[in-house]
Amino acid sequence: MSVNDIVAMKGMEKISVLTAYDYSTSLICDRAGVDVLLVGDSAGMVVLGYPNTVPVGMPEMTMFCGAVARGAKRAMIVGDMPFGSYQPSASVAVENAVQLIKAGCDAVKLEGGSEIIGTIKAIVDAGIPVMGHIGLKPQTSSLWEGYRLQGRTKVSAMKLVQDAKALEKAGVFSIVLEMVASEVADEITKSVTVPTIGIGSGVGCDGQVLVLHDMLGIYEDIKPKFVKRYSELSKSIFDAVASYTREVKEGKFPEGSNTFHMSPEELDRFRKARKK
Structure with a gap:
């Protein structure tokens, strides 16, 4: 699956996205027909036992991305850029994005809207596809406001729409909408030409993503309302x-x-x- 394949699915076919962190599970997900494997920094919580995603660094992400890349043959692989890997400067962001691509990723994902447009443009200009991420931003939400629904008011909803359009203009090929009110997610999906990938943002998005360990019932420390348990593997x-x-x-x-x-x-x- 390439960037063009994913973009072409907008309005035609829903996009299936799951997180993956190792060779064995990426092999299974790939065979099951998942379109995109997101090597999320959520690995810090569900695999490494951190309380949130903030402690995750580039060495861990590079290792996880390499393992997933060795297992997947069909699915597109997107690597999360961890907290601190793109905030210092655009040049640092490009260097770290290159590391994830060399590890085997096809694209990278950054959290943020209008405030990181320059960084996204720099990465895209370097020839690296970027997946955007707005709404709840786990890397910084735990530091500021906690894990709360986004787009609950007119002001916040308008800001999300503006951020989505700014990301599209900057060159992202898709946008993750995390814990965004479904009405706002629907409006964003209609307002941009790139696919939206929802997590806790309603059925109107162009695709959906879940953390593998959540939907399989393996990780039990946190049980988000938006997660559907397709199995109870923990038991x-x-x-x-x-x-x-x-x-x-x-x-x-x-x-x-x-x-x-x-x-x-x-x-x-x-x-x-x-x-x-």
Whole structure:
């Protein structure tokens, strides 16, 4: 999937996006037909155990992106630029974006609207596709106002529309709308020519994204209202691990089918050698 493929899906076919952080799950998601794999800095929370996404740095993101790139063959891979990797200057942002592309990503994602237009233009001018992200911005929301619905008032709704149009003009190929009131998300989707990818922003967006560990029921520290649980793997994994532990302690595992043996001839030679 290329940038042109994703853009062409607007108004024609809904875009399926999921986060991925490792080789094994990216391979599964890719085979299942996901259009875009977002290597999100949410990995800091669901994989590394950080309380939020702020501590995640470029070394971690580069590692996660490389692992996902080695698993996916069809899906487009978008790498999150972590907090601090693009705020210092446009030149620093370009350097870090290049790192993610070299790691295997097809594009990068930045959080922010009008305030980072110059940075986005610099990255796009460097030949790197950019996915925008407005509405709730996890990297900074925890520092300022917490995780709250965006676009609840006329003023904030107008600002979101303006930011979306500014991002489009700057050259982004798509825009993530996180926790935006559905009415506002619908208006933004109609106002821009690039696809919108919603998360907690209603069905009117051109596509949807969820954190894989949320929709599979693996990560339980936070349970956002907008997440639909397609499975409850946490319980399945717990039950499997508990069964394994019990069988190990009771001597029931490994069984004969899980064990390798020497040939009778070699076993006899080994035992004779041990007696000498």
